Amino acid sequence: MIEVDALVKVYPGRPPVRAVDGVSFEAERGEVFGLLGANGAGKTTTLRMLVTLLAPDGGTARVNGHDIRTAPELVRASVGYLSITTGLYDRLTPREMLVSFGRMQGLPDPRSRAEQLIERFGIAEFADQRCSRLSTGMKQKVSIARALVHDPPVLVLDEPTVGLDVLVAQTFLEFVESAREEGRAVLYSTHIMSEVERLCDRVAIIHEGRIVAARAVDDLIASHGTVEAAFVAIVKGA
Amino acid sequence: MTTGRSWRSGLFAALQHEGLLLWRQPGVLAVYAVLALVLGPVGLVGMQAWVGAADRAAGSVAEGRVLPISADATVSTWIREGDGLEVVDGPVSTDREIEGTESYAHARIDGKKVILERALSVLPAGKVEERFQKVLRRENADRRAAELARVGVDPEDFAIEVEVVERSASSKQGDVAGRVLPGTLVFLLIVVALFSAFDTLTKEKEKGTAETLLSLSLDRRVLIGAKYLAVVLTTVGVGSLWALGLFVSEAVGLLSLPDLFGEGQVFTLRTTAILLLFVVLVGSQVAAASIAVAAWAPNYRQASVASTPMMLMLLAPTGFASFQQSDLTPLFAITPMLNVATATRLWLSGELDVAMGLLTLVATTVHAGIALGASAWWLQHGDPLDRGLDAESRRGVGNFAPDAPALFALVLVCFWFLGTLAQATNVIGGIVFSQIVLFGGLAVAGVAWVGAPLRETLSLRMPAPRDLALGVVIGVTLPALGSLVAVVSSFVVPVPKDTMSNLASITEYPLPLVLLAAAVLPGICEELLFRGAMLGLLRTRTGPVLAIAVSSAMFGLVHLDIARIPITGVLGLVFGVLLVRSGSVWVGAIAHLLNNGILFTIAAVAGSAPRALGGGAWVGLLVGAAVCLFAVSRVGARRYDAAARRSDAGTG
Numbered sequence: 084m085i086e087v088d089a090l091v092k093v094y095p096g097r098p099p100v101r102a103v104d105g106v107s108f109e110a111e112r113g114e115v116f117g118l119l120g121a122n123g124a125g126k127t128t129t130l131r132m133l134v135t136l137l138a139p140d141g142g143t144a145r146v147n148g149h150d151i152r153t154a155p156e157l158v159r160a161s162v163g164y165l166s167i168t169t170g171l172y173d174r175l176t177p178r179e180m181l182v183s184f185g186r187m188q189g190l191p192d193p194r195s196r197a198e199q200l201i202e203r204f205g206i207a208e209f210a211d212q213r214c215s216r217l218s219t220g221m222k223q224k225v226s227i228a229r230a231l232v233h234d235p236p237v238l239v240l241d242e243p244t245v246g247l248d249v250l251v252a253q254t255f256l257e258f259v260e261s262a263r264e265e266g267r268a269v270l271y272s273t274h275i276m277s278e279v280e281r282l283c284d285r286v287a288i289i290h291e292g293r294i295v296a297a298r299a300v301d302d303l304i305a306s307h308g309t310v311e312a313a314f315v316a317i318v319k320g321a
Numbered sequence: 322m323t324t325g326r327s328w329r330s331g332l333f334a335a336l337q338h339e340g341l342l343l344w345r346q347p348g349v350l351a352v353y354a355v356l357a358l359v360l361g362p363v364g365l366v367g368m369q370a371w372v373g374a375a376d377r378a379a380g381s382v383a384e385g386r387v388l389p390i391s392a393d394a395t396v397s398t399w400i401r402e403g404d405g406l407e408v409v410d411g412p413v414s415t416d417r418e419i420e421g422t423e424s425y426a427h428a429r430i431d432g433k434k435v436i437l438e439r440a441l442s443v444l445p446a447g448k449v450e451e452r453f454q455k456v457l458r459r460e461n462a463d464r465r466a467a468e469l470a471r472v473g474v475d476p477e478d479f480a481i482e483v484e485v486v487e488r489s490a491s492s493k494q495g496d497v498a499g500r501v502l503p504g505t506l507v508f509l510l511i512v513v514a515l516f517s518a519f520d521t522l523t524k525e526k527e528k529g530t531a532e533t534l535l536s537l538s539l540d541r542r543v544l545i546g547a548k549y550l551a552v553v554l555t556t557v558g559v560g561s562l563w564a565l566g567l568f569v570s571e572a573v574g575l576l577s578l579p580d581l582f583g584e585g586q587v588f589t590l591r592t593t594a595i596l597l598l599f600v601v602l603v604g605s606q607v608a609a610a611s612i613a614v615a616a617w618a619p620n621y622r623q624a625s626v627a628s629t630p631m632m633l634m635l636l637a638p639t640g641f642a643s644f645q646q647s648d649l650t651p652l653f654a655i656t657p658m659l660n661v662a663t664a665t666r667l668w669l670s671g672e673l674d675v676a677m678g679l680l681t682l683v684a685t686t687v688h689a690g691i692a693l694g695a696s697a698w699w700l701q702h703g704d705p706l707d708r709g710l711d712a713e714s715r716r717g718v719g720n721f722a723p724d725a726p727a728l729f730a731l732v733l734v735c736f737w738f739l740g741t742l743a744q745a746t747n748v749i750g751g752i753v754f755s756q757i758v759l760f761g762g763l764a765v766a767g768v769a770w771v772g773a774p775l776r777e778t779l780s781l782r783m784p785a786p787r788d789l790a791l792g793v794v795i796g797v798t799l800p801a802l803g804s805l806v807a808v809v810s811s812f813v814v815p816v817p818k819d820t821m822s823n824l825a826s827i828t829e830y831p832l833p834l835v836l837l838a839a840a841v842l843p844g845i846c847e848e849l850l851f852r853g854a855m856l857g858l859l860r861t862r863t864g865p866v867l868a869i870a871v872s873s874a875m876f877g878l879v880h881l882d883i884a885r886i887p888i889t890g891v892l893g894l895v896f897g898v899l900l901v902r903s904g905s906v907w908v909g910a911i912a913h914l915l916n917n918g919i920l921f922t923i924a925a926v927a928g929s930a931p932r933a934l935g936g937g938a939w940v941g942l943l944v945g946a947a948v949c950l951f952a953v954s955r956v957g958a959r960r961y962d963a964a965a966r967r968s969d970a971g972t973g
Binding site for chain 2 (some may be wrong): 134136157160162164165167169170171172173175179183184186187188189229230233
């Protein structure tokens with residue numbers, strides 16, 4: 084589903100920063116794949132290259148069989164992307180957001196798709212309030228619905244629980260689990276160890292732009308006791 | 322590359338999205354509508370008052386403009402038709418009639434058409450003849466005598482016959498309308514295009530919505546095309562409202578313009594159609610330029626910094642076309658903005674050459690295409706979100722405030738109407754009003770209004786005594802530097818040798834009054850506005866070099882005279898360096914005051930600014946300029962030493 088092959092991104096500067104330095108991994112259908120790293124490790128840059136927001140300086144990746152370099156539109160059509168900000172328009176209501184994004188994704192009937200998502204994520208109560216007035220939890224629900232509007236086979240989630248309270252975060256984790264049940268491939272970047280333990284099947288630990296370990300989460304726990312202990316040991320060793 | 326659906330449906334969906342976002346800003350739309358409906362009539366009333374006041378004050382004015390004359394020129398070469406006055410063979414004629422219009426005049430000398438430049442100042446009617454003769458004598462007498470002596474002709478046999486031909490009333494009024502209306506309209510269009518482009522593109526980057534929008538399966542070219550169309554439609558919509566507002570308000574009698582335009586309706590269907598075409602042409606150009614800036618700028622702060630020079634670049638050609646007596650040459654016809662503004666003025670006054678009009682149309686289409694193509698390329702290939710989406714750096718960005726460009730635009734518009742009107746009514750009073758109210762007043766009010774700290778932003782603190790002393794040295798030598806710049810820039814732009822010709826008439830007032838109005842007040846008020854407020858506000862958003870450059874360009878532009886832009890621009894650079902280095906606005910103020918004071922004192926004593934430069938004068942100029950630049954560098958070095966000492970003390 085997602086095949087990442089030696090991606091490189093260099094930001095200009097003195098000296099140039101190799102933000103992503105030859106990252107490779109694969110994630111399968113029906114799998115939650117964690118990308119674990121400290122702030123600035125290169126998680127967000129990697130994800131942005133995957134959803135074709137950034138052009139890679141080296142390497143490539145295939146998402147749902149489409150190459151990010153040669154078929155960016157088809158890649159984006161296959162991906163639901165949740166950025167670190169909620170990315171909602173303050174001026175629009177959730178319903179308008181969903182209809183408008185559905186239309187831009189080329190859905191034949193964006194309105195009924197919007198209603199479907201509104202019902203599924205419990206948005207109905209505030210579907211006609213402006214997004215600027217919504218609470219963080221409400222916004223997160225709308226963002227998820229927005230990312231799913233075109234029913235993508237791949238989800239790319241960039242630190243989606245940052246700033247959420249415990250209860251909302253719980254709901255969110257349940258949603259990720261249900262996405263796995265539905266057979267989607269989920270790429271999940273985070274720096275929160277407990278989420279990795281709970282959600283991810285496999286995890287890649289990224290440090291200073293390189294993958295320093297890519298293992299099944301169960302293996303990590305078996306060898307180090309917790310993901311946190313494994314992370315600290317591996318990053319210090321790297 | 323295809324996504325399996327037509328780009329048309331994608332474009333339509335994206336356009337619907339843009340439309341929804343725009344519609345959800347009723348406040349902004351209301352502001353656009355009010356601006357569109359108010360600016361037109363206000364512009365007209367200003368124009369009416371301007372013309373009316375000038376008519377009342379004098380009824381006529383004329384002023385000659387003469388190119389620099391080289392020493393080895395002959396009669397046939399040193400005067401060029403259209404550039405200055407001409408010496409002709411002929412009998413002495415004492416009875417000649419000079420009639421001018423309020424804004425400028427055409428003269429006929431021995432059957433050849435000579436353009437007499439528009440003058441900002443207005444002379445009493447009886448002085449026109451005298452003034453004309455003064456100009457002629459001053460510029461031409463010596464050389465004419467020498468030249469005639471060389472060819473062995475008695476100068477007594479020669480005289481100059483001058484006939485000023487007044488243009489027809491409707492042509493004149495169309496011309497005046499064509500000068501003022503495009504200026505206000507372009508200002509309106511630029512403001513709307515910039516604001517909506519920043520809102521639809523830069524703000525999306527800042528808010529993070531661009532990230533979700535660009536992760537849609539739409540082709541980026543379709544997305545940017547939709548945003549461009551949205552900005553064009555907004556801009557053209559506001560501009561059309563402006564033109565239709567004028568048309569309707571005159572048609573239903575809300576505006577009565579017989580004083581200004583004579584008989585008949587001014588905003589006929591024809592005029593309105595011309596203006597609408599102008600709106601579409603300019604709108605699609607400024608929208609493309611705005612989209613390009615908005616696509617490039619990673620955030621609002623950068624966009625705000627870039628918007629100032631951009632606004633100047635777009636407004637300057639329009640101002641030039643409106644205020645200078647320019648014809649639509651092929652070069653002008655392919656120059657962005659200048660071509661459209663000039664063509665519209667000529668079309669409105671019924672003087673547009675069809676071929677040049679068509680060339681303008683083609684050039685404009687090409688320009689918009691190039692600008693749009695460039696921005697589409699940038700968005701497709703240039704990693705447009707690269708810098709803008711770096712989360713850490715985005716967190717550090719403060720709220721957008723277009724303070725410096727907004728303040729400058731306000732000053733420019735106020736000065737354009739109120740300042741020139743006031744100076745046309747009463748030269749000294751107009752200058753005092755412009756300086757105190759428009760420059761000094763708006764500087765303080767503008768900074769206070771945007772909520773910046775007054776003392777720090779305007780750099781009001783007292784300078785070190787040594788900096789002040791250097792300010793005096795610079796002020797005394799600055800006229801030399803200015804004259805040198807004038808000489809150099811005269812190779813590029815025709816500069817009247819008397820660089821203060823527009824203000825020369827004020828030398829008829831008592832010297833102390835002149836020095837107050839033209840030296841003391843500009844020293845304080847212009848420095849407060851351009852160095853204090855503009856440079857101070859710009860420095861909070863960008864580095865000192867760009868801030869000094871932009872504020873100097875503003876300073877040059879506000880003089881509304883292309884010939885003086887190089888000189889005033891260089892003076893602006895000097896004053897800007899003085900402020901940044903000394904940390905006080907008063908160093909530049911004292912230099913500015915002395916510079917103006919010396920120039921006006923010379924003008925008052927000599928009756929005119931110095932004429933052709935002899936060898937001694939050249940040496941004096943070069944030495945003076947060198948001393949001036951050395952003194953500027955000393956202020957810088959002093960500041961550097963002080964900083965070094967402080968850092969030494971800190972580490973030691």
